[in-house]
Amino acid sequence: MKVDLHCHSNVSDGVLAPAAVAAYARAAGVDAWALTDHDEVGGIKEARAKATELGMRFVAGVEISITWANETVHLVGLQVDEDDPVLQRGLAATRAGRDARGREIAAQLEQAGIPDAYEGALKFVANPDLLSRTHFARYLCEVGICGTTAEVFRKFLTEGRPGFVPHRWATLPDAMGWIRAAGGIPVIAHPGRYRFDDTAQGALFDAFRQLGGNAIEVVTGSHTPEQYGIYAEVARRYGFLASRGTDFHAPGEARVEFDKLPPLPSDLKPVWHDWF
Known part of the structure; x- marks a missing residue:
């Protein structure tokens, strides 16, 4: 089964409508798919309907921006109830500003x-x-x-370059609380993207685990092939479940397209191990 649990539509910063992302993923052979728009769940019903029509298993998701150690970090929430009022209020608050x-x-x-x-x-x-x-x-x-x-x-747009404006997002406990309230599973998205040294990264993983988190993205379009191995080893060391997803935003923009993303290492337990 080809599973992709990190994608964006034009409901956040993607280019395609939710139904079009579903069709694009299915055409590339995806069997189980999640829409995880930034701080927004408004595209989930359309995405679910199209995925069902196309014969794909669907996972309702969201990607929440948080601030950790003065850096922006993303949590993906999977299997969420998009109508949960706690999640809805939290996302509305984090969109503000x-x-x-x-x-x-x-x-x-x-x-x-x-x-x-x-x-x-x-x-x-x-x-x-x-x-x-x-x-x-x-x-x-x-x-x-x-x-x-x-x-x-x-x-541009990154620290030290023109157009960089930091934003204070939700806290790690806040975002995990919203995901849990909606019945979801929090996942640390693309950990290799963050500018943490080993000590700070370890502190993030420890805090996440202490709050009940137990999954990270390992194989993702936002990681290099070398980082697949690095974060596979992190998953083994911490006992984390492993997730996989292209972090798709638009055709031609992704580092890896749906049909080119490698599978998870066979010894890791996927976050979806008991879902389908």
């Missing part, structure tokens, strides 16, 4: 000689509550400042 942050990003880019970035980014936004750096990156590509979104994030 994105517009103000977006205007600050645009002001910095204007100082760097790139005008009209706020209006330009909005052209790529389907959900105005979820204006993100990715939308700015697409605008910078559209106007020819960079060739790819990856190049944008090397030159």
